[in-house]
Amino acid sequence: MTSTGQPQVRIGVFGLLGSGNLGNDGSLEAVLGHLRTAHPGAVVDALCGGPDVVTARYGIPATRLHWYRGEYRTASRAGAVAGKGLGKLVDAFRTAAWVRRHDVVIVPGMGVLEATLPLRPWGFPYALFLLCASGRLVGTRVALVGVGADTIRNRSTRALVRWSARLAAYRSYRDDLSRDAMRAMGVDTGRDRVYPDLAFALPTAAANAASDAPDAPDAPGSVCVGVMAFHGSDADRDRAEEIHRRYLDGVTAFVRALVEEGRPVRLLTGDDVDGAVVTAILDAVASPLVTAADAASLADLMRETAAADAVVATRYHNLVCALKSGTPTLALSYAAKSDALMDRMGLGAYCHPAREVDAGRLLEQFRELEKRAAGLRRTLAERNRTATAQLADQWAELTAALFPTKTKTTSKSKTEHAGSRPRQEAP
The missing domain is CATH 3.40.50.2000 (Glycogen Phosphorylase B;)
Structure with missing residues (x-):
């Protein structure tokens, strides 16, 4: 319970997080930053690829995504094949049990709806399908937030990705290409929005003062x-x-x-x-x-x-x-x-x-x-300001979609004092 006597919101984050990909972890960091600011009383944990890394780096409890530890190793022996097969069955129950403990599950960014790199359907696409199907089954809202997508050729992978998107309670994409791809694969995207990649919400880091490269007067830029x-x-x-x-x-x-x-x-x-x-x-x-x-x-x-x-x-x-x-x-x-x-x-x-x-x-x-460096720097400064404003809209929309109890009062107050105003589609 919170200090006001309201039950704490239980939020799960899901994905190949803590597994060595800096982009995936950056998307998680952006979402956690938002949750800690907008929902400081929420209880957050993860179902992810690298639970030890996620707990150590971000300070939240984390559970291993797959029961079978050799999930991403090539299975050439009968024992490994059997282990993977059993793992798929066990993961169905493990995922449903984990999802059931949450009010909301967020998949933060990442290219979870694409296959632009080598990908097997019974790896992460199957895990994502289990997540979204479990959410629909137990009544937990699953949100695919700022995700990447692309048209998928493999029939099995395409089917798992399509059904995952259909079963999710909320979807937003990091570019128009992603939304168009999901529409082409049979998903109704009429209410889905496009926003900049979640990493644009991270604080801008200062330049490194030191470098391993040798110093020299008037040396060419690095x-x-x-x-x-x-x-x-x-x-x-x-x-x-x-x-x-x-x-x-x-x-x-x-x-x-x-x-x-x-x-x-x-x-x-x-x-x-x-x-x-x-x-x-x-x-x-x-x-x-x-x-x-x-x-x-x-x-x-x-x-x-x-x-x-x-x-x-x-x-x-x-x-x-x-x-x-x-x-x-x-x-x-x-x-x-x-x-x-x-x-x-x-x-x-x-x-x-x-x-x-x-x-x-x-x-x-x-x-x-x-x-053209000088002009391009000015262009980037302007586009970054736009991205920051658009991501503020993303967070507001996400709160309205996933935390309706909290936003109902806020929306009522805004209507009484300022009236309502239609939201424009992000470019």
């Missing part, structure tokens, strides 16, 4: 290059290594060209799996001008990108951090969501395909980006 263990999409499994090699060779050649011009390069990652790419580039270029950042959060990434003259990045949330920090940015785009983000922030002309990195062409685009 460049952050965000890399990724990129192997293509879910449909590219048979060509994954070829795609990865082409990507790595192109990025390495680009970094080498910058170093030959005397530019310090700072390598960034966004997931634990990206470390091998950093090592390969460091070994290939072998220059003291190339260093690797040890970023443990989106705040760390924002500090790195704020300190740079320019950013070239692949991972979606590397781009978000760079754009939010106001640094001129060029996207090595691996999915339409990257193009949509860059367009939204006024830098749509600065995208280069991650599948076919052409170091020469990339260098030309980079030089054009730097020529």
Whole structure:
């Protein structure tokens, strides 16, 4: 019970959180920041991929997402296959029991309705379906907040994602592309809204004062290059290594060209799996001008990108951090969501395909980006102000949708004093 005698709201957060992906954890951090401000009496816990990390980092109780600990390892032996199969059955009951203990469950951001990277239907798509179906079954409101989506080819994955979205009590998306994709897959999106990515709600971090790169008078400005263990999409499994090699060779050649011009390069990652790419580039270029950042959060990434003259990045949330920090940015785009983000922030002309990195062409685009740096910084400052205002609307809408008892009085008061005003669709 709260100090006013009202029962405490029980809120669950759900997803591949604490599993090494900085973007996913940044979305969680943004939602927790909102909940602690708007609903300070709420009791919050998580069902997630890395419960120990989530508890240690964010101070909330957390439960492991999957009963079977080898869920994301390839099952080649009969025992492992049986363990995975049994785990799917056990998870159905575990998920329903967890959902039942909550008034609201929030899935914070993330690309939970897409398959732009390799994805098996009986992995996370199945877990998300269990969540949304359990919510409908036990009467707990499930909210997909600021999520990413894309049209999915695999029939099983598409069916699980479609039903998950249909069963959710609330949906909002991080771009028009996501909402359009869900509509194309048969979901009624007439009442769904589009807002900026949740990471734009995080505090803007100050630039790092120190760098591992050598200091020199009038030295050329540093460049952050965000890399990724990129192997293509879910449909590219048979060509994954070829795609990865082409990507790595192109990025390495680009970094080498910058170093030959005397530019310090700072390598960034966004997931634990990206470390091998950093090592390969460091070994290939072998220059003291190339260093690797040890970023443990989106705040760390924002500090790195704020300190740079320019950013070239692949991972979606590397781009978000760079754009939010106001640094001129060029996207090595691996999915339409990257193009949509860059367009939204006024830098749509600065995208280069991650599948076919052409170091020469990339260098030309980079030089054009730097020529227009001053104007692009002004554009980013304006777009960031707009994003902040739109996310304030997102939080207000979320509260109205999921906490109707609290907002009923607030809405009545506003109506009595100011009258009601229709909300405009976020662009």
